[in-house]
Amino acid sequence: MSHLPADMRTRAEELVALYPEPRSALIPLCHLAQEQDGWLVPEAVSEIAELCGVTAAEVRGTATFYDMLHTEPVGTYAVAVCTNIACLLGGALELLEHAESTLGVRAGGTTPDGVFTLHEAECLADCDKTPCVQVNHRYVGAQTPESFDALVGDLRAGRLSDTIPTHGTLVRVRRSVGLQADPAAIKSERAAVAGEQAARVAASGEKKA
């Protein structure tokens, strides 16, 4: 019994078909599962394992390596405050302290109502707008303590739901080509490509390293 509903399952299979080896879809599938559940629930981990042809332990082994993949529940809004060097110089430690007091949780914690998870982030690559904050991986520009409180109020009231989807939804643009192609057609195309490559290798007369 599939954990992912039919439309998500279709998208998952399209993702797997994109890669020469199914395992490469592991991280994109984790993002897809988080779009569904907000985090990686055990049933999703098992389904990803089945789709990629690996064990659930291997999926967890990969997932726990990456900051964006969560094996425990995350708030509706994951708020990331960067404190790395450029933001540090721009007052990020003070902002993080303020964020902790506004949200009433320490970095890494989730508010009791499950709306916010606060993260102390490493550089988010927006270093001309410091201190830099992302909500669900969307940039919200340089923040002051005052603007941060306003941001939290807007998020709580749902005023930013158009621009900031709930946690887990990473890419709202779907691939319009290839993904929807017949997986069998993709497979045969890849076989043909591999054949051409083998021919080129043979023609070059060079041994592969």
Added chain:
Amino acid sequence: MAITDAPKIITARLGYDDSFTLERYLATGGYTGLRKALTMTPEAVAAEVDAASLLGRGGAGFPAGRKWSMLRKNPVTYLVINGDESEPATFKDHMLIEGDPHQILEGVLISAYALQVTQAFIYLRGEFALGLERLQTALNEAYAHGAVGSNIFDSGFSLDVVVHPGAGAYICGEETALLESLEGKRGFPRIKPPFFPAAIGLYGEPTVVNNVETMANIPWIVNNGGAAFAALGAGRSTGTRLFALAGHVRNPGNYELEMVKTTFRDLIYAPVLGGGIRGSNTLKAFIPGGVSAPWFGPDQVDLPLGQDEVGNAGSMLGSGSVVVMDSATCMVRAAWRITKFFSRESCGQCTPCREGSGWLERIMYRIENGGGREEDLDLLMDLCDNISPGVAWPPQQTTICVLGPSIPSSIASGIRMFRDEFLVHVKEGGCPFD
């Protein structure tokens, strides 16, 4: 030295509100480089890039043309683009991906043609949600336009491109870790040799890995010729380059400047660039090329922005990010935060990096917060020496990848340049800047 009127090679389109759309791209000369390349032989296209002497813009600065030519005798299976920009204070690729995704795609298409590759992956940092959406939209548009897919522009050349999201790990910017990640695994760097991507890359096949900014230069090079690119800059540092200026300047931002012809002083102080130090403070130190690079003091501000020029002075141009620290900056705190970053991002494979970064971070933390001892300075340098023997530049390596030897840079710079400031922390039992 002065700011030159060199052409904007990769940032020309960014002034438009709709710079990321196919419509704007086509209206401003987009995909003409690809059309031209498809009329040439793959070898001739590669020769133009070779003639441009384009140095890879990811951080290591390896000539892109040479990277390709190593593979001419040994056919490449995959082209992988590194868009996992995570070096602290580097935000140039972020701007290019969101602002001009078609330019990157065109560079990928031309490069794939030159290498005769039929499958390319663009690995983007997972935190770039908008960038992922912009690039995927651009890719959809490019497929519909006939610029990607089967029989591109009726040339007989076919290429499939996949935009692949990462999931948050600095180490995946290291090319072999990126390939592991693209195979669905933890971002553990592979040992070189034997795992040079050109020999044993993605799925064990020969693979070229190039940076996003490198790709963005390719359309201009094909349109204008490698010689025109090589005419800009000087020595090994040709063309223009994006410099990401951050920290205590009036106008932080990304600036495309002609290499070597411009200095750090221009970048930091020119009114049209950095605009000088914020407030009434003065320059205390700057990091010339990402946090892995040793720091420079005000006496080195007249160095030109060139790979060898900065390298010979004992640091590196690296990722092109310049962090400016003013006279009110606590250097212990700055070095502590950079060390904490490496400690968090160490993948954990090699003991000197995994354990050393944590030990260094804890010692730095206690100095900054009043628990430091005078002998801690020697202890820090001793630990640095265990990670990178000699604590010299370029650094010795005891680990699989270069993250390890990058760790000592900030601490060694801090102690060598600001020893008294470290000692004041110890003597006063806390940070004098608090």
